[in-house]
Amino acid sequence: SxxxxxxxxxxxxxxxxxxxxxxxxxxxxxxxxxxxxxxxxxxxxxxxxxxxxxxxxxxxxxxxxxxxxxxxxxxxxxxxxxxxxxxxxxxxxxxxxxxxxxxxxxxxxxxxxxxxxxxxxxxxxxxxxxxxxxxxxxxxxxxxxxxxxxxxxxxxxxxxxxxxxxxxxxxxxxxxxxxxxxxxxxxxxxxxxxxxxxxxxxxxxxxxxxxxxxxxxxxxxxxxxxxxxxxxxxxxxxxxxxxxxxxxxxxxxxxxxxxxxxxxxTAMWNPSIDVFLPSKFHAQNSEGKKLCKYYVQRGLGLASGNHVPDTALKVPLVVCITRLVAQKGLHLIIHAIKQVEELGGQMVILGKAPDSRVGSEFEGLVNLHNQGPSIRILLMYSEELSHLLYAAADFILVPSMYEPCGLAQMIGMRYGAVPVVRKTGGLADTVFDMDDEPNHEMTNGFVFEGIDEGSLNRALGRAFACYRNKPDEWNGVVKKVMAVDNSWxxxxxxxxxxxxxxxx
Ligand code: ADP
CATH class of the missing domain: 3.40.50.2000 (Glycogen Phosphorylase B;)
Structure with a gap:
């Protein structure tokens, strides 16, 4: 336009x-x-x-x-x-x-x-x-x-x-x-x-x-x-x-x-023309998003065994794309792995650790999880993969300790991923909790305040419940986040x- x-x-x-x-x-x-x-x-x-x-x-x-x-x-x-x-x-x-x-x-x-x-x-x-x-x-x-x-x-x-x-x-x-x-x-x-x-x-x-x-x-x-x-x-x-x-x-x-x-x-981040995606989509027609999700699940071995597309697509997929530094809430990212697994979901982390100690901690997690059925941790920087993962995600997780603005939640939304974020900095200015009635017009994700594991658990629990039990509400919010205008x-x-x- x-x-x-x-x-x-x-x-x-x-x-x-x-x-x-x-x-x-x-x-x-x-x-x-x-x-x-x-x-x-x-x-x-x-x-x-x-x-x-x-x-x-x-x-x-x-x-x-x-x-x-x-x-x-x-x-x-x-x-x-x-x-x-x-x-x-x-x-x-x-x-x-x-x-x-x-x-x-x-x-x-x-x-x-x-x-x-x-x-x-x-x-x-x-x-x-x-x-x-x-x-x-x-x-x-x-x-x-x-x-x-x-x-x-x-x-x-x-x-x-x-x-x-x-x-x-x-x-x-x-x-x-x-x-x-x-x-x-x-x-x-x-x-x-x-x-x-x-x-x-x-x-x-x-x-x-x-x-x-x-x-x-x-x-x-x-x-x-x-x-x-x-x-x-x-x-x-x-x-x-x-x-x-x-x-x-x-x-x-x-x-x-x-x-x-x-x-x-929005020129760089546009799911309707994104060259990295196997199938394009937009707010009015998000069928292509399913294909992106299945493509990623297949590619990462998250849809193997007896999973047919429909079964794999039903599993909620949480994505976290971030520099792996303390600011980003490392303990909550690590905890989310366990919690998502417990809730029967899947999680993909795309992250790079500039600090070698953090790097080896996450390499330990790679060894622990990447052969399993539900968690993939990719320790690298990849622009291309980031586009694919935003497109595949049902949820984009941003549990930062502090976050001046944060782009991941906004990019995620444009690609139809519903944000689960900690209420701080720019996350508080761009994500409004679904269960926060008075603000109904603006609601577009799941927000928690505490820095403890329980706070994250409750938000993830509500997010998964919405995804699984309230399909109308869920489809509505996916459409809504894609239509939010966070453009420059x-x-x-x-x-x-x-x-x-x-x-x-
Ligand atoms: P920060 O500036 O603190 O890193 P932002 O959320 O403002 O956090 O911006 C992060 C940007 O970097 C986003 O575009 C995100 O997709 C990208 N990004 C972060 N980690 C990776 C990674 N490992 N691979 C590809 N892109 C990444």
Whole structure:
């Protein structure tokens, strides 16, 4: 469908460490791509600036071209840096590649170079590119997370005194857990005087008792120096004002701090055209979803033995797609395996553990369960499998301890999977309990509050009971979740309002 163009058009440049699908680790990558696409279709000019990671999926970049080589400052030297242009899924991207070991390796994060220094370099190189190479004056530079937290400092204390006049800075915080710890002399490396930021009202890390002036936080600096700060849901905004190490800083900057729920990129996540699915479907006709479910059950050996399609299809299938980190409620994910098995359902986990101890714990579970009839644990990152599993799922489980926004529940819904979630952050803003009568219009899943196993058991029990005993209600809610509009088309307007409110 045609999207209405905005009347006042802006030039927005995202400076980011991730972009889906070529350099995606989690939700950040999805958000950047989805928001950029939505703003483009409303008529704005949007560019994305991304490090040219060695691991980037080049085959998904169209028209990759070296634009120029320029010098950007790092640690007393000017480093020759290549800038490439390309198009990714229809969105213009500039890739920054220093002639340095930065951004080398098999993964987006966790390479053998110093990550903090690499992103300090990248933040400055992006401004340098605007100032020196293209002389563009975007209306908005939109930065994300601690990785680009130094950019607002560099802009207001350096480049704004050079030739960059027009840009205003918007920072989106996708997760406050990562704060970008930085020592004064590390900040010196990007050409700023680190000692000038070692004050409580600038970038001293609030968590340090007595404010150790050596310990700065790029995320805090970014908050202080940006014109607007967005976090990814209203409930997470409230949570971060009430507790957490940044709450004092955020309270002091309350006037420019807003919560906007992420959208999903409905071009990338669309079950009616999804190339990864053996059979397409949509809210008006979800027959194809059954085929996807059976396809997955067959493929994973969950429909073997005497299971004919009809018998296999009757078994409720719970899917959990997540980074395996503490935030995501690991003990509840592990408990769910047992509980789903006990309730006679099936469960598939698609997850990757960045921490090796968590990894081996889950490998133990793989050995315990993957030969059995009902549980499959897939310890890997796979975009393709994730699409298949969302499409196959009856339930999408998100039992997070905290969740700034969460995309899995929204993607799941679009693919007809009913969410079972813990009531926190963005999950509380997007999933409303089926048994919560007063809210009947909005109800679309099963919600629990406690972090104990009993709370999860009760929610799963209610979910399975609905699936098995109330077919009309069940079919109704599946239709309903598929029709919920969590698209960026729906929420990008809120970002446009923020851009409008701060632009020069
Ligand atoms: P976070 O950003 O904390 O990882 P979100 O729910 O916001 O959590 O976004 C997670 C995104 O990453 C979703 O698009 C989800 O499908 C995807 N994802 C997570 N783990 C995997 C995996 N192992 N394989 C494929 N996709 C994954």
């Amino acid at each position: 045609e999207v209405k163009k905005d009347s006042k058009l802006m030039h927005i440049i995202h400076v980011t460490a991730e972009m889906a699908p070529i350099a995606k680790v989690g939700g950040l990558g999805d958000v950047v791509t989805g928001l950029a696409r939505a703003c483009l279709s409303r008529g704005h000019r949007v560019d994305i600036m991304l490090p040219f990671y060695e691991c980037i999926q080049r085959e998904q970049i169209d028209d990759l071209t070296l634009i120029t080589t320029y010098n950007s400052y790092h640690d007393g030297k000017w480093i020759p840096t290549h800038a490439y242009s390309g198009t990714v899924s229809g969105i213009p991207v500039i890739f920054i590649e220093p002639s340095h070991q930065f951004f080398k390796g098999q993964h987006v994060y966790g390479g053998s170079y110093n990550e903090l220094e690499a992103y300090l370099f990248f933040s400055r190189a992006c401004l340098e590119w605007m100032q020196q190479v293209t002389r563009t004056q975007p209306d908005i530079i939109h930065v994300h997370e601690w990785q680009t937290g130094a950019l607002p400092l560099l802009y207001w204390d350096m480049y704004h005194y050079l030739s960059l006049q027009k840009p205003r800075i918007v920072l989106t915080i996708h997760n406050m857990e990562h704060y970008g710890e930085c020592r004064q002399e590390q900040l010196n490396m990007c050409g700023l005087d680190g000692s000038l930021y070692a004050t409580f009202d600038k970038a001293v890390d609030d968590r340090t008792v007595g404010h150790n002036p050596e310990r700065l936080s790029l995320l805090k600096g970014g908050i202080v120096y940006s014109n607007a700060v967005v976090t990814v849901s209203p409930t997470y905004l409230k949570e971060t004002l009430c507790s957490g190490w940044l709450s004092n800083t955020l309270i002091r900057h309350r006037d420019k701090y807003v919560g906007i729920v992420n959208g999903i990129d 088309n729906n929420t990008a307007g809120k970002y446009i309002e923020i851009y409008e409110s701060v632009r020069a």
